[in-house]
Amino acid sequence: MTSADSGTTVVVVTWRGARHVTACLDALAAQQRPHRTLVVDNASDDGTAALLAAHPSEPEVLRLRRNTGYAGAMAKALDRVETPFVAWLNDDAEPEPGWLAALEDTLASHPLAAAVTSRLELADGSTQSTGVRLTADGHGADLTEPGDEVFGFCGGAALLRTEAVRAVGGVPAGFFCYYEDTDTAWRLRLAGWHVMFADARVRHLHGASTRPGSPLFHRWNERNRLLMLLRCAPSVVAVRELARFAVLTVLLPLRRHRPAAANFAPGLRWRVLAEVVLRLPATLRERRRVARVSALDRGAIWQAWAGL
Structure with missing residues (x-):
């Protein structure tokens, strides 16, 4: 259910997402909590724009003139968010109906937390991520075992306090793609905030827009x-x-x-x-x-x- 009076703006970044963005929007329309949906279209040329315009949930669409990557699109979106919370959601992700409610409730019960990460599951049901850990050589790596608190959130599906993100400098647009989530989480931690995990389930195609290993x-x-x-x-x-x-x-x-x-x-x-x-x-x-x-x-x- 989409509402301009909600407390959360869900930002979906898409680039040539015609094969999967409709499923993402369908899953958002089935959420138990009202929210605003903002889709940032990174200059898709595969019919994505028509699909967005025709979707019955009528998402707000910000179409960019060039592909700015996930990081660049999230940075653009942050300028347009007026709600207390902003959710990051990949266009190849399908959250369960209680996803947003679980994330919002977790932040409400942890006032010192600026972000809460989801449980991302692959098509076969295996867990892809329950958050991000920091390795001894400074890599961000997906956690697959849940814990109440994690170092960082996975940008594929997470909820953040809007003003907290702005206060630490927003999203690093120049990264284009990858590590923008871990960098943002690190700066939030340096500012004194916590990052939590919630068992809010999201089915994730993983790598639909980019090719891991390329x-x-x-x-x-x-x-x-x-x-x-x-x-x-x-x-x-x-x-x-x-x-x-x-x-x-x-x-x-x-x-x-x-x-x-x-x-x-x-x-x-x-x-x-x-x-x-x-x-x-x-x-x-x-x-x-x-x-x-x-x-x-x-x-x-x-x-x-x-x-x-």
Whole structure:
């Protein structure tokens, strides 16, 4: 049920989502809680616009002139959100009818939490994510065992306090795709907020718009992980991981045998390093802005959550 008087705006980002966005909107129309639906169309050219216009739930649509990625679209959407809560939902996700109610109730019962993540399940019923953990080398990794509190939320299906997100700098639009959720969660934690898990179930096609394991996937992942560390991590961790990435990139061509995965291709890694270096001045300015709105020490957050 869609309502302009609700407390939540559900933002659905789509790009060439004609094969699955209708199922997502159908699932939103069946929600037990009223909400506003805002679909950001990243310049789709596959008939998605017509499907959105014809859907009986009559979602509000923001059509962009170019594909800005998930991160860019979420940043654009945040400018248009006037409700206390904003939900992130992938266009290939189908939430159960009680999904939004479970997320809203969790935030209502945890006033120190700025975000709550869902249980994402794959088509075979297996659990894809119950939140995000922070590895010892600064990767964000999906959790599959639920816990009341998690380091970060999975951007595929989550609910956030709108003003809390704005206060810590919003969504990193320049990431384009991947790690925008973990970066946002990290900044919320530095500001003193918590991130919770709710058993709010969502069926997720996973990778309907992007191809996990592809060179482009790995380029975005590797680049954005390093940018996130430079923005949010203790300086010793950020420098260590950037240096480790650079050294491995230099040594890879000297190896007789190297992993076949695309993220070990020297050309891709050199491109990642070039993009990080070009963005370094702006990223360091963003790091200083993060410090100004932080209430907790970077080292304390790292020690509390890294490697768990």
